[in-house]
Amino acid sequence: MTAVNGMPSSAVQFNCTQVAWSPLFGRYLVASDAVQQRGQLLVEELPLAVGPKCGNSDVLCLACYAPRIVERCSQCSWPLCPACNEDANNTHRQLECGLLKAAKARFFELPAGGKYCPQLDCIMPLRVLLAKEAQPERWQNEVAPMEHHEQQRRENADVWHADRVNIAQYLRGPCKLAERFSEELIMQVVGILEVNAFEARTTQGYPLRCLYPYTGILAHSCVPNTARSIHPSDSYRIRLRAMVPLEAGQQLQHSYTYTLDGTVQRQSHLREGKYFNCSCDRCLDASELQTHFSSLKCGQCTDGWLLPKQPTVVGSSWSCRACDNTASSEEVRQIVDALQLEVNAVQSLEMGAKRLEEAERLLRKYKSLLHPAHYIATGLRQLLIEMYGRVQGYEMVQLTDQLLERKAQLCREVLHVLDRFEPGLSRARAMNLYELHVPLVLLAKSGFIASRLSGGELRARLVEAIDLLKECVEILQHEDSSSQEGILCGVAKQALQQLTMSVEGLGDELQ
Numbered sequence: 193m194t195a196v197n198g199m200p201s202s203a204v205q206f207n208c209t210q211v212a213w214s215p216l217f218g219r220y221l222v223a224s225d226a227v228q229q230r231g232q233l234l235v236e237e238l239p240l241a242v243g244p245k246c247g248n249s250d251v252l253c254l255a256c257y258a259p260r261i262v263e264r265c266s267q268c269s270w271p272l273c274p275a276c277n278e279d280a281n282n283t284h285r286q287l288e289c290g291l292l293k294a295a296k297a298r299f300f301e302l303p304a305g306g307k308y309c310p311q312l313d314c315i316m317p318l319r320v321l322l323a324k325e326a327q328p329e330r331w332q333n334e335v336a337p338m339e340h341h342e343q344q345r346r347e348n349a350d351v352w353h354a355d356r357v358n359i360a361q362y363l364r365g366p367c368k369l370a371e372r373f374s375e376e377l378i379m380q381v382v383g384i385l386e387v388n389a390f391e392a393r394t395t396q397g398y399p400l401r402c403l404y405p406y407t408g409i410l411a412h413s414c415v416p417n418t419a420r421s422i423h424p425s426d427s428y429r430i431r432l433r434a435m436v437p438l439e440a441g442q443q444l445q446h447s448y449t450y451t452l453d454g455t456v457q458r459q460s461h462l463r464e465g466k467y468f469n470c471s472c473d474r475c476l477d478a479s480e481l482q483t484h485f486s487s488l489k490c491g492q493c494t495d496g497w498l499l500p501k502q503p504t505v506v507g508s509s510w511s512c513r514a515c516d517n518t519a520s521s522e523e524v525r526q527i528v529d530a531l532q533l534e535v536n537a538v539q540s541l542e543m544g545a546k547r548l549e550e551a552e553r554l555l556r557k558y559k560s561l562l563h564p565a566h567y568i569a570t571g572l573r574q575l576l577i578e579m580y581g582r583v584q585g586y587e588m589v590q591l592t593d594q595l596l597e598r599k600a601q602l603c604r605e606v607l608h609v610l611d612r613f614e615p616g617l618s619r620a621r622a623m624n625l626y627e628l629h630v631p632l633v634l635l636a637k638s639g640f641i642a643s644r645l646s647g648g649e650l651r652a653r654l655v656e657a658i659d660l661l662k663e664c665v666e667i668l669q670h671e672d673s674s675s676q677e678g679i680l681c682g683v684a685k686q687a688l689q690q691l692t693m694s695v696e697g698l699g700d701e702l703q
């Protein structure tokens with residue numbers, strides 16, 4: 193590891209972190225001192241640029257990102273919703289509006305039924321280019337060195353060509369920016385965004401992208417040790433916190449991919465979208481840290497599991513560790529794809545009893561095909577946790593003790609997996625802690641009423657639920673209050689208050 197000089201700009205405040213470099217990772221962040229307290233704030237940063245996502249943008253408002261906008265900006269005629277049209281200081285007006293208007297760059301309407309508007313792909317790169325002119329020092333010190341994998345991107349000739357035409361040539365031609373920005377620079381910016389930008393959501397929940405030059409250089413791990421939260425109501429400020437205690441010099445990592453995917457899926461996402469092969473401990477271990485998150489049941493012997501021989505090698509064959517059975521990667525892919533299709537069909541069902549019962553049926557069926565902790569089974573459990581207590585016929589008051597036990601068991605099983613892949617202050621953990629506390633409270637109360645539990649046992653179980661809620665709030669307390677997680681934090685705080693009052697109200701006679 194090499195320490196890297198260069199102070200970040202005033203848009204960044206950092207605590208116990210510094211930039212390092214290695215041939216494998218390029219630049220990355222490390223803890224400059226030991227961090228004992230999980231949840232400690234490590235970095236706060238304002239984005240260099242915020243804008244629409246590339247490659248799948250609908251016709252959206254260029255200021256608030258509301259989708260399917262038919263109204264146009266009164267100045268330049270590009271998409272802008274009526275409310276944003278009234279606001280002369282919106283992002284679009286401050287940034288590209290004048291330039292598009294002066295160039296007479298026409299916005300072309302999508303053909304009827306069209307969903308993807310390639311013309312909007314130029315907006316986020318253009319905003320980064322404008323930020324380069326406005327903050328040349330920040331560009332030079334923080335953005336220009338960002339990895340953009342030009343060589344690998346060029347190998348994907350179709351995408352490279354589409355980006356050149358839709359973004360570089362469009363900005364230099366119809367937008368009349370050829371004298372300000374070279375094609376090479378524009379393609380560099382497109383690559384920087386692809387490799388480094390974070391996805392965020394507006395306060396209304398619409399997706400967008402943000403570029404953070406300092407936080408963006410965090411290395412990836414499939415078992416991350418930091419958590420980031422982006423605050424739409426605070427100019428999209430990002431805050432990075434330690435999920436677990438850290439040692440001085442330890443690499444700071446977050447996950448570029450979905451931690452509840454199996455190794456084959458994570459590896460392919462990282463190779464195709466971020467241009468590297470992950471070699472973290474979890475990827476290198478065929479059993480994914482003893483969880484068997486990708487293991488299939490061996491079809492030949494009774495207690496064996498099929499695991500990849502070389503989990504990080506594309507096309508690796510699979511073998512049973514208990515007998516001599518083997519399978520090709522293609523055979524495994526076909527099995528997993530077929531099961532995933534069944535799960536997708538269940539997911540697309542309307543929220544209701546049928547969806548819940550079908551998910552339970554698949555989970556039973558997969559017992560003979562998958563390891564119980566397989567990611568497809570874990571995904572089904574997560575689906576069921578969200579449905580028990582919410583869908584018609586299975587609302588919380590309708591759940592029998594047996595079904596309450598079922599919900600609690602599903603939560604514990606998912607939490608067990610999360611302990612391995614997202615240790616410490618993980619958002620997914622917080623969500624599942626909240627879900628778990630509800631059946632525990634109801635079971636404790638019904639057990640006490642039916643005299644199966646003594647007063648002391650009732651109190652102990654309620655205190656257990658209080659502890660779950662406390663941890664849930666501890667994890668979610670830093671989230672933006674308008675986000676889904678921030679809203680859950682408020683709900684958990686209320687539940688915590690009520691439950692604490694109930695336990696206090698139980699009185700000493702229950703001791």
Ligand SMILES: C[S@@+](CC[C@H](N)C(=O)[O-])C[C@H]1O[C@@H](n2cnc3c(N)ncnc32)[C@H](O)[C@@H]1O
Pocket residue numbers: 216217218219220337338339341387388408409410411412413466467468469470471
């Ligand atoms: C978001 S950038 C991180 C900053 C980058 N290292 C730089 O110098 O600009 C992502 C890139 O960093 C490298 N990287 C991040 N995590 C890695 C890992 N676990 N293994 C190998 N390379 C990694 C890859 O080149 C990846 O495309």
